Amino acid sequence: MKQRMVMGYFCPCCFLFFILSGWVSGSDLERSERLRAEDAIKEYDHLLQYKFSKEPLSVPPAGITLTRDSATWILESGEIRLMEPTSQGVITGLLFKGRGRFRMAIPDPIEIKQLQRYTDDPALTELDEQFSELILRTSGDFVPTLVSPGPKDTYTTNKYARKHHEHWLKDVFYDVNARIISGLLNHDHEFLCVDMNTESYDWLRYDFENQRLEEIQLKKLQSRFNYKEIWVSLDRVEDRQADGRPSAVCRDPIDITHVEFLIDLTHRSKERYRERLRKIAVNGKFKAKITFNPLIPGQQALNLELHPRAKINSVVTGEGVELVFIRDQIGKRFQSLKKETYDSSMVVIFNEPLTSEPTQIEFDYELDIFGYVSGRLWYPGLLTGLNDVHTAKLTVTLPAKQDIRSVGICEQEQITKKLKKSIWNIDFPTKMIGFTCGKGFREEKVKLEGVPEVISFGEARGFTLGDTVKKVAEDVARSIEFYQQFFNMNLPMKTIYATKIFGWHGQSFHGFIYLSELTFKREHPGATELFRAHEAAHQFWGHVVGWKTYRDMWLSESFAEYSAMMFIEHSMAADNFFEEILAVYSNEILGSIKSAMSKFARPWNIQMHPRERRSIGPVGLGYRASSALVPQGTFIQTYHKGPLVLHMLRVLLRNKFGTDETFRNILADFLRTYKDKDVTTAEFITIVEKHTAMEWQWFFDQWVFDTAIPTYHWNYIIREPSPDQSDYELQIKVIQSEVPPDFKMEVPLRVTYKQGQEEKFILRINATAEDWNLTLPQKPKKVTLNPDYAVLAKVIKDSAINFTP
Incomplete structure (x- = not known):
């Protein structure tokens, strides 16, 4: 066997120019x-x-x-x-x-x-x-x-x-x-x-x-x-833009076009998994034949990535010629790691340089799974990300008493006394493939008019109030119905599977959704619907339109989360869950524990120390928003701050145009314009400016590409009308801090009168200190700066602020 497992790890070219008392040619x-x-x-x-x-x-x-x-x-x-x-x-x-x-x-x-x-x-x-x-x-x-x-x-x-x-x-x-x-x-x-x-x-x-x-x-x-x-x-100097920003040019060495799998799920794992004692791990036997087109002729080594717990037995060409590969079994050399841990990257070495002709290589490997495969790392792929679309075919053998569901269409199923062979075809380009299987699973179907049929595949265990398998299908179908109407776009597939996995997360493939086992156990009104609707929203944000680089990841995750929040606002308005979510996300970002007991809260995200909050990067840096002080920084920015950025944009547009129609048209046009494409934040900004005839770079520079969050110290006084007047005067002062001098925002002010009537004013804050004098028809009962979390900001009513007579 020709391999190196140290027993070996996870375009035109430019030259390196060096100086040794002058340039070297x-x-x-x-x-x-x-x-x-x-x-x-x-x-x-x-x-x-x-x-x-x-x-x-x-x-x-x-x-x-x-x-x-x-x-x-x-x-x-x-x-x-x-x-x-x-x-x-x-x-x-x-x-x-x-x-x-x-x-x-x-x-x-x-x-x-x-x-x-x-x-x-x-x-x-x-x-x-x-x-x-x-x-x-x-x-x-x-x-x-x-x-x-x-x-x-x-x-x-x-x-x-x-x-x-x-x-x-x-x-x-x-x-x-x-x-x-x-x-x-x-x-x-x-x-x-x-x-x-x-x-x-x-x-x-x-x-x-x-x-x-x-x-x-x-x-x-x-x-x-x-x-x-x-x-x-x-970016290297040849690629970067004039302002120093990266160009998002990706030079993949190959283009993977098709993957054909032979998967055997009939063997139990020999390893004990303490964290999953009640579940039996399967030692999956995988053969993945990858067809690709070399994009850089002359390559002799191919850098690929595979799950670090996958053990590779062999790599061969399409003609069966064994290939050398380098992949370090680091777990064998470091006692702090499990012995079965390998480097997640590998170098596959060809006997001759590749030409431009289509090429095949087949990997034979083993990987323990718990009834599903997660993400893209479970089969070999490029190190550069998720933008390499391909078709696939899966032939899966599993125990006869188990059922399996996968991305794609089931073409054939053969059952004997002990075994079941299931063949699935993915004949459309996709970025990743997933499947789930289990014993005792069943299906529940929900069909709403104009919406793909939603099939929930799983089991309900634990303390439940009703049939959660059916409820999963209903929630996914209702959320997709809302999205199709709101975005004025119908999804192309006929069916969508919502499947249970033995994990605590969710993931959305094309027409196929993973949902945590927890959501099949019990209902938490509001939070349960939000989770299911988020994964359903990825059928639009992630699959109708993708994201170009890690810097644009928020266009998928933040957009899916805010879409789910709008679904909650639409379908559960009486419960005020939408406002509660805004409060929770705002407080956690600001380091406040005010909402820590909410069902939407994740108290571990709250960073009390200002230095920890300062170390978190902006929304527009994707996974690089995290730091050693706050490893969950990416989650905070992408899943919490990103949705609040969209909410602020929505409020600004509503204040300018009177309704949410402009915001709605922007999202619909964005989906329609970039359908089946990977997009950048700059392209979203272009759509916003198209529908508003206004310049919006300042907004995204502040909220997506930077991390400053304003603090507003404010106070007001009410002056009684003079004898010859009937109007009251409301004098307001706001002091802005914790942001750069050129930071600007339009902040709503709500005035509530005794009979319950409300009046709204827009305060344009673009300086350190601002004053306003407003005329009111009657004496206000309450004055509120930044109501309904219109702006992500710390708002402090400060009695120490003085007013001149």
Whole structure:
């Protein structure tokens, strides 16, 4: 069996330009002969020894300067040890100890603010740091242009370098050596990784990898939770926009077109799962034959991703030729991990470079499951995300007493005394595939006029008030009926499955919805409907329109959540659940425990300390909104703040145009315009401006791309009418703080009179302190600033605010 399981881990190209007292030309950096496939495993084993020169070399008096894009490293004085060359003579690393300086300009203003959040330094606009140690690894062969190796160097294992890289491998599945092998095999795969022990921030890592969506990243592996923070992420200079922002250009190495599965679910797992004692895990036997079109001819190594608990038995070509692959079984080498844990990424090595012709490879692997497969990681795919659509066919064998449901159409089912074979065809392009199975499951169907038939597949256990299997189908059908009417768009499929999974989350595939076992156990009025409606909304937000990059993820999750909230507002208006959800989400974002006892609350999201709240990134950074201080930051921003941003937009539009019709038309047009496409936030802004004939970039800059939340200290006084007048005067003062000087917002003011009548005013706040004098026909009973959570803000009635007579 040709494989490496260390027993091995989770477009035109540009050249690396370096400086050694001047520029080094691209021609000087050409690699020598390509690494042969049969030598790749030997080279990988060689790199794992981490052998560096025994005798150090001194940095020359003039120093050494290395530049990549906007980053520069200057080795001023000290010692260098070079890594032992590969069989081709490529030096893939060096160690430095001494005095050096790292400078990095950051052209993207959003990334500057992200750096300020992570460093807790609001004045920081670029990095200029001293460092005392540096570890450089690369797939290029430029190291000899920086310093020449000694004529009689001897090499020995450097435990310090090995420990440093294995820390990243064990904690965040980042295998530097596998990436270097890929770079040695693929001349188009450029990889550079520089770790620095800096004066202010301890160890930082800069890396450049051209197979990533955004090639340049500056990272820190925090000791708290061993959490990887991406402090800065940039496009390379060739791709980024004029303002420094990324271009969202993705250069996938392949295009997966079809996956054919043979799945055997008849074997129990040999491992005990303590967290699921009442459920029996199945050791799934998977064969996944992947058909793809190479997009970069000449590749010899393919970087793919697979679940870290999946054990790969073999990888073969469509013709049955066995292929070498590199994937580190890190659980075998680190006692803190389960033995069955592998790196979630792998490098599959072909015997000959790929052409542009369609290619097939088949993976034979095992993965323990609990009656369902989750997400996209359960079968091999690209490292770059979820935008590679493909068709599929599943042939699943399972015990005869179990039933199975999958994305797609069941074409055939064969049942014997002990076994059942179920064949499912997915003949439409999809980003991911899912299935669920179980014993004792049943179906409940609900058909509403004009709505796809909703089939609930599952079982009801535990304390229930009625038939939750039927109630699941009803809620999903009713929410889709509301969405179709609100968005003026009918879904194309004839049926939608809503299936139970033995998990505590939900996920939505094309015409197929996972729902937590908890929602099949009991009803929590309002919260239960919200959860089910959220996953149903993904049939629109996620499948009718997708999202382009991780920065646009809120266009799926936040839009689905707010759509579900509007469904609750529409269908359960008498219960005031919509207002309660707004209150809960607002309070949790502001660090308040006022709503902690609500059924919609998640008290663990409340960050009481201001520094923790400051570390959370903006909605428009997707998974990078999290930090080591607040690992759930992405959830807070995407599922709570994102919906509130849409609510604020809705209120602003309602105040301008008198109804919700403009907001409704914007969402409908967005779906219609970008149907079956992956979209960006900029494209949504374009639709908003189209329907309003107004400029809205300021709003999204404040609420999606930044994290500032205003505090409004306010007070008012009522002046009695003069003898010759009948009107009252309402004098209001608002002091705005905790936001940049140019922050602006329209904040409603509601005046309630004794007989219950209400009058609304709009206060345009765009300065630190604002005053208004309003004329009222009668004396107000109550005055409320920012009613109904129209603006996400901390509102404080402050009696210390003085008014001039």
